[in-house]
Amino acid sequence: MITESTIPLLTAELFPNGISRYAVGGLLVGLGAVVIYVGTGIAAGASTFLESTLSYVSDQSRFQRYRSSRDWRIVFTLGIIMGAMVYALTFQSGVVSSSLYQPGSTGDVFELGGFTFWLTDVQPWRLFLGGILVGIGTRIGKGCTSGHGVCGVGSASKTSIVGVMTFLAVAIGTAQIVMALGVSP
């Protein structure tokens, strides 16, 4: 039986780091996509950058079809990197704090020029092999977490909703198996 006292306990168990940093971050991710949409009509995704950038070095027809968007996709990606760096120089470094921001305890941190930067502990082979599959899968599957997950779901696109359900379910299964096999981090 759920009583008033068990609700906070359950919340703490499901959300050990609270929800505010996730919710605020998510709203900003959506806002970034909306800024581009309002100005240009483009519903952008992040994974097309991989193929559009390859069009600079490869003549394959698959990459050349993205020629017309390859320049702004580089600018979009540079913006993402710089935006995350602004976060690193402010909240991650503790220069700015907010009750809405909960710092984390994952990975390693290192100091550089008075600022705090962060490094993952996840093993390089997992990142590289996983990255290869992400590169293949997002391009064959017509989108990634931003294209399908943010813009596609926001468009109520059935294709994107099915796409998200597919990669989410498979990712959960994979992560659970990897954990059960004792691979960590």
Place this chain on the structure above:
Amino acid sequence: MSGEPGGRHPAFMPLIFVGGLIFGFGLGFSHMARPEVVLEFLQFTDFGLLFVMFGAAIVTGLAFAIVPRLRDRAPLTGDTYGRRLKSFDKNVLIGGSIFGVGWGLSGICPGAAYASLGIGNLTILWALAGMFVGAYLQGVWRSQQASAASVANAD
């Protein structure tokens, strides 16, 4: 206009950059740029990431529903406002499954990988290198499929 390549509006690139800045800041602030946090979500020890994905989709959903009613065309491109609708076929399931294995193994997706670089995570270059290798492999294969199909059609 002002000598921009392709006759683009001079504010086009700055706006794309600002949108990317907000997008990347959000990925950093939400901790989605950290593979560990994504893996904690996929392993059911912290469900907070649901708020990132759905929070973002709600914001875009509102904009995609409202903006086309307020204006006909985007000011910087002159393009009509549409939604992101892609045709469904088996590739959505096949590609989504391959992406799912990669995401579950590494804890990183493309946008979060770019943001991860910005928070100092040089180790993520392994994942970015992998993503380019994967995108290249499927691109070569699909380009060959396409040219084989066009040759077959010509016969």
